[in-house]
Amino acid sequence: MEPLIHLRDKVAIVTGASRGIGESIARTFASHGAKVVLASRKIEGLEAVAASIRKDGGDAFAKACHTGSRDQVEALVEAAVARFGKVDVLVNNAATNPYFGPMMSIDEAAWDKTFEVNTKGYFFATRAVAQHLMARGAPGSIVNVASVAGLLAMPLQGVYAMTKAAVISMTKTLAMELGTAGIRVNAIAPGLVDTKFAGALTANPEILQFVMDRTALKKVAQPIDIAGMALLLASDAGAYTTGATMVVDGGWTL
Numbered sequence: 001m002e003p004l005i006h007l008r009d010k011v012a013i014v015t016g017a018s019r020g021i022g023e024s025i026a027r028t029f030a031s032h033g034a035k036v037v038l039a040s041r042k043i044e045g046l047e048a049v050a051a052s053i054r055k056d057g058g059d060a061f062a063k064a065c066h067t068g069s070r071d072q073v074e075a076l077v078e079a080a081v082a083r084f085g086k087v088d089v090l091v092n093n094a095a096t097n098p099y100f101g102p103m104m105s106i107d108e109a110a111w112d113k114t115f116e117v118n119t120k121g122y123f124f125a126t127r128a129v130a131q132h133l134m135a136r137g138a139p140g141s142i143v144n145v146a147s148v149a150g151l152l153a154m155p156l157q158g159v160y161a162m163t164k165a166a167v168i169s170m171t172k173t174l175a176m177e178l179g180t181a182g183i184r185v186n187a188i189a190p191g192l193v194d195t196k197f198a199g200a201l202t203a204n205p206e207i208l209q210f211v212m213d214r215t216a217l218k219k220v221a222q223p224i225d226i227a228g229m230a231l232l233l234a235s236d237a238g239a240y241t242t243g244a245t246m247v248v249d250g251g252w253t254l
């Protein structure tokens with residue numbers, strides 16, 4: 001029997017692929033046969049990851065893209081098609097959290113930036129890939145990296161949490177709207193993952209203890225723990241899964 005979990009002949013775009021969870025997803029996809037298009041704002045970090053993937057025998061292309069810009073995410077999808085001829089999988093992963101503090105005190109610029117990158121970017125990238133897939137009459141998989149912050153009350157990260165709840169909502173509606181085209185749309189809700197993004201949380205003993213007290217597995221995730229779920233959702237192992245939010249949190253939300 002053919003293995004279910006592989007991405008041979010697939011082209012995947014991964015945003016936020018220069019480090020952390022996105023880098024791990026890109027490496028995992030490449031090692032399972034996908035040609036990967038890596039996107040983030042700074043080309044240097046992307047080029048380093050792409051070179052390392054190619055050194056390991058994979059195929060990777062780096063493209064600078066500010067995912068809060070509709071023009072830039074649409075140009076990203078065009079560049080991916082120009083380079084590899086098509087796109088089959090999109091992982092919306094790049095996100096931002098510029099403000100840490102009580103929701104009542106957030107300023108408008110931080111609000112706008114959080115929504116722009118975390119929701120607008122996810123939507124317009126998804127729309128561009130879905131339009132491309134429908135024009136080809138091809139099935140596809142969209143994987144949105146959300147967060148348990150979208151499922152829980154999240155003091156000190158309230159607006160970030162709102163954007164993640166919005167991603168979960170968008171995932172459900174687009175799954176309904178795109179299902180007949182064979183395009184699956186799913187979300188992953190990670191708990192605490194050991195990346196630069198979570199550095200302010202993992203370096204704070206009180207916050208770390210608070211989360212670990214509630215986490216069944218009593219450890220912080222590594223990026224590869226999230227990449228495994230992204231691989232499942234992108235591959236044929238996820239063929240009947242759409243509109244779902246896969247919680248990968250070591251049991252935090254139990």
Ligand SMILES: NC(=O)c1ccc[n+]([C@@H]2O[C@H](COP(=O)([O-])OP(=O)(O)OC[C@H]3O[C@@H](n4cnc5c(N)ncnc54)[C@H](OP(=O)(O)O)[C@@H]3O)[C@@H](O)[C@H]2O)c1
Pocket residue numbers: 015016017018019020021022039040041042043045065066067068092093094095096117145146147148189190191192193194195196197198
């Ligand atoms: N770490 C956690 O505990 C945790 C928990 C739940 C959910 N998540 C989610 O996981 C995802 C990845 O986070 P991470 O922890 O892996 O973060 P990370 O290590 O800080 O990586 C963030 C990535 O996003 C890119 N990026 C940031 N802003 C961008 C923008 N405006 N346009 C394009 N790229 C941008 C960064 O590259 P450049 O600087 O080059 O742009 C980098 O590649 C996010 O959606 C986050 O909300 C993380």
